[in-house]
Amino acid sequence: MNKLYNIMDVQADYHGRAFASDLSARGFWLMFDKKFEPLGMVLGNCAYSVGSLHPLILELKGAFHGEFKKHFGIARKVAMARMRFKADELGADGIIGIHAKIEYLHDGKWMEVTVSGTAVRYVGRNSYTPPRDMQEEEAVVVSSRLPAPAMRR
Amino acid sequence: MDVQSDYRGQAFTSDLSGQEFWLVVDKGFLPVGIVMGNCIYALGALHHVVTNAKSTLRGELKDYSEAMYQARELALARMQFEADQLGADGVIGIDMKMEMLHDNEWMEVIAIGTAVRYVGAGPNKPPTDRGKVVIPTN
Numbered sequence: 001m002n003k004l005y006n007i008m009d010v011q012a013d014y015h016g017r018a019f020a021s022d023l024s025a026r027g028f029w030l031m032f033d034k035k036f037e038p039l040g041m042v043l044g045n046c047a048y049s050v051g052s053l054h055p056l057i058l059e060l061k062g063a064f065h066g067e068f069k070k071h072f073g074i075a076r077k078v079a080m081a082r083m084r085f086k087a088d089e090l091g092a093d094g095i096i097g098i099h100a101k102i103e104y105l106h107d108g109k110w111m112e113v114t115v116s117g118t119a120v121r122y123v124g125r126n127s128y129t130p131p132r133d134m135q136e137e138e139a140v141v142v143s144s145r146l147p148a149p150a151m152r153r
Numbered sequence: 154m155d156v157q158s159d160y161r162g163q164a165f166t167s168d169l170s171g172q173e174f175w176l177v178v179d180k181g182f183l184p185v186g187i188v189m190g191n192c193i194y195a196l197g198a199l200h201h202v203v204t205n206a207k208s209t210l211r212g213e214l215k216d217y218s219e220a221m222y223q224a225r226e227l228a229l230a231r232m233q234f235e236a237d238q239l240g241a242d243g244v245i246g247i248d249m250k251m252e253m254l255h256d257n258e259w260m261e262v263i264a265i266g267t268a269v270r271y272v273g274a275g276p277n278k279p280p281t282d283r284g285k286v287v288i289p290t291n
Contacts, residue, residue: 007190007231012223014230016237018268022247025173026288032180041247043225047218051211078213082222105257110208112221116249128181128271 015040021118023097031096036120037128039090044083045114048075052109076100079113092119161186167267168246177245181273185239190231191263193254194224201258221260225249228262241268 021038023031031038079100087095098117105112167184169177177184196204196217204214228249236244247266254261 007234010227010230010234012226012230014234016233018233018236018241019243020229020233020236020247020266021243021245022249022266024246025169025176028245029176029180030288038243038245041229043222043229045218045222045225047214047221049208049211049214052209054211075213105253106208110214110217112217114221114225128273 021097022099022116023118027097031118031120032128035123036093036096037123039087039092039119039121041116042083042086042090042092042095042119043114043116044079044081044086045112046075046078046082047105047110047112048078049106049110075111075113076102076115079115083115083117087117087119090119091121093122095119168265169267173246177269181271182242182269183272185236185241185268185270187265188232188235188239188241188244188268189263189265190228190233190235191261192224192227192231193259193261194220194227195255195259196220198258221251224260224262225251225264228264232264232266236266236268239268240270242271244268 019038020041021028022041023038028038083095083098095117098115100113100115103112103114104110165184166187167174168187169184174184200216200220204216208214229247232244232247244266247264250263252261252263253259
């Protein structure tokens with residue numbers, strides 16, 4: 001990891017040592033109890049427009065009883081696929097706690113689907129160990145920043 | 154009133170409830186502090202016009218998807234950076250909020266979570282053999 005000092009130098013693809021997860025503490029406890037470790041929060045999104053012709057057709061169709069089969073098409077699937085791709089990049093075994101949020105913009109003609117979840121990996125019988133490569137450096141940080149003895153590792 | 158925004162004392166901060174705190178400590182983690190990252194992102198006036206024109210056709214608005222994704226990832230990355238600065242092993246309970254500003258042309262993403270550090274293997278592991286916790290399963 002390159003040394004960065006200013007938070008505004010952080011780029012979107014920054015990947016440090018800390019994992020991120022949107023699990024609540026309960027979910028966190030339960031996940032650890034089953035010997036999984038979190039790798040990071042993964043996101044996928046897709047903004048999709050129905051177009052201006054399509055609503056007119058739907059308007060006509062809406063006069064009849066039935067289902068709108070292909071309204072927003074594949075937006076959800078694309079968002080999910082992007083999230084899975086990110087999880088695969090992290091080398092995850094799975095994604096848990098997936099939330100999907102759908103927002104309608106621009107008079108309901110655009111839709112944005114956002115899915116987020118926590119990528120996890122099975123650690124098996126070994127208990128969780130924090131990443132090793134940074135441990136020495138981190139020990140310095142800990143001793144200089146946290147003077148309380150009860151907090152020291 | 155002399156306290157600056159980068160003030161950091163001995164006490165940790167966390168948005169965990171008492172029950173959640175117990176659960177985190179039970180697995181050998183201690184909270185280090187609340188970490189936050191944000192990002193205000195503008196699609197740009199010109200891009201907006203182009204996207205508007207594109208949206209008359211059915212299909213994905215790639216620029217829009219990209220911008221929103223970047224904004225979120227940037228907020229997350231800044232939050233993780235803050236956690237790394239604290240020497241944390243992870244961030245849990247991340248809450249992401251997105252708001253549209255300025256007539257839906259700007260967006261702001263805020264990510265807030267509690268940074269935690271693993272202390273399970275160390276000699277200072279807090280006692281956790283007492284007390285019970287009830288987890289609602291519904």
